[in-house]
Amino acid sequence: MSERWARLVLGTYRWIGAATFPIVGAYVAFRASKGKEERGRQGERYGVASVARPSGPLIWVHAASVGETSAVTPLVEAIVDMDIHVVLTTGTVTSAKMVQERLGDRVIHQYVPLDLKPAVDRFLTHWQPDLAIICESEIWPMTILELGTRRVPQVLVNGRLSDRSFASWHKRPSIAEALFENLAHVVAQSDIDGERFRALGARPVTVSGNLKVDTAVPPVNNTELAAMQRMIGTRKTWAAISTHQGEEEIVAQVHHMLKARHRDLLTIIVPRHPDRAPEIAEAIEKMGMKVALRSKADQIEADTDIYLGDTIGDMGLYLRLAEIAFVGRSLTAQGGQNPLEPAMLKSAILSGRNVQNFRDSYQRLIKNGAAKLVRDKDMLAGAVNYLFNNPEERQVMIDAGLKTVEDMRGSLDRTLTALEPFIQPLVLQARLSNREGGWK
Incomplete structure (x- = not known):
């Protein structure tokens, strides 16, 4: 032309x-x-x-x-x-x-x-x-x-x-x-x-x-954080953040698979688009699981399986509740989402393989041992189970994430x-x- x-x-x-x-x-x-x-x-x-x-x-x-x-x-x-x-x-x-x-x-x-x-x-x-x-x-x-x-x-x-x-x-x-x-x-x-x-x-x-590396750590209301931590207690908890359509069902299936080994398991799901929360909750409840929604101020009870983080501006809260974070738009959708916030907030990072939009960040995190890519729900379940059972390895990933972010600063x-x-x-x-x- x-x-x-x-x-x-x-x-x-x-x-x-x-x-x-x-x-x-x-x-x-x-x-x-x-x-x-x-x-x-x-x-x-x-x-x-x-x-x-x-x-x-x-x-x-x-x-x-x-x-x-x-x-x-x-x-x-x-x-x-x-x-x-x-x-x-x-x-x-x-x-x-x-x-x-x-x-x-x-x-x-x-x-x-x-x-x-x-x-x-x-x-x-x-x-x-x-x-x-x-x-x-x-x-x-x-x-x-x-x-x-x-x-x-x-x-x-x-x-x-x-x-x-x-x-x-x-x-x-x-x-x-x-x-x-x-x-x-x-x-x-x-x-x-x-x-x-x-x-x-x-x-x-x-x-x-990446300018995102030089942003402040996502804030949190410490009173709300303490209240959430009291509700969760000593339950094993992991989070799936910035999920897209289809990924919430995969995460719920992973929860079901893991619950046989970790009976006190709590899974936090934070959809990229919170307005999808009602349909997500309905789909998961049809799978036989109990769902609590933050937007409705639902309590996390002993038999709550999935806590749905369907509010804006609370990522700093959700990520402080778990040391394992799966980052979405990477299994059923293309491009990935920003993995730097979970790295800043001390999470071991898991993701699907479709992370083209954040290739540089993932390459650095993976090279340093801070993140791992999974290809499907079985591999995701295996990775979460391994990190639950190996707290030393989980801490190694967390420390590597913090170091990676620090090394990337200066943008x-x-x-x-x-x-x-x-x-x-x-x-x-x-x-x-x-x-x-x-x-x-």
Whole structure:
């Protein structure tokens, strides 16, 4: 595909988006009816700001969902500490709650505008960002093109490209180059990610490591933790976190297999999407097991088999209740989920083999003896049983996980170094404005 043809395709995308803009209201309303949009703030999805723009330099940071928001939070805090305003956009209700809990009024939160020309144009006209920082793999063509047209520097941080995404872009190299040439800098998570961005035309590209390693350990309410520990007592407990459809049934089957050897066994399941909890509970109960739900404040009783962690923001609690953690989206789904939080919280890590999206982290953890991959439910049951019966080996894995995380730290400093040429002029501008009695 030629460069000229690629630009024609992107131009067509731009104007198709403008033409369909009037009819997307039904789509947003439908999402709101399902609780996926925050009522009263739907206008932000069309680029309509809910607050005024503060005077002085302003950086737009975008993080799609909870994982990206958690990763980028320390970076945002560092920028705010430089007296620069930040408008932080996210795309989900849960990530918006996380922003409020962790950053409060230190930043301006808005829902990200739809990737349609009228919405993006309205958003950019109001906020007039001096710099745009995009987290991980949020490649929105219209947004990138509009920022490029306005000559706003764009930097992709914690950048990653999954096998599927890279293959898709690689089939359309001219379109990829026409988009990625708008990026002023790509700060990639790993050497593989860096090579992929370079292959698609991004320049310059540096490698920082994973920002998630430099995030704070997931918090916990110590009163709630103590109460949960009292309910569990001395029962043997393991957790399956960030599970996807089909994995909960596998975990329940593993529980049934293990219960013959460990009669006091308690299994904690934390689904990636808590709204699936009712169907998960129903399916497991049909298997003859007793389920307790955190969202209903159910008590963990002596005959409770499965404790379903169907609440947002409690991963720090769930992982502190078990020293063995299976990380989902790796047996019945593709890509895997972040294994770094269980490593931080002293868990021996088990996972299926489909961990392409977190390849670098898993390679490090496996090399150091902190994680093991399993191919099916029988192998998972065997691994959990072995770790229950061999506490010394379990502790070796836990210690190896902590060391791996410690060795991987430093991504935040490397990312800030890459951003320095873009941020420092804004810092100077902010200081001059303050001396002249401007904004603060």
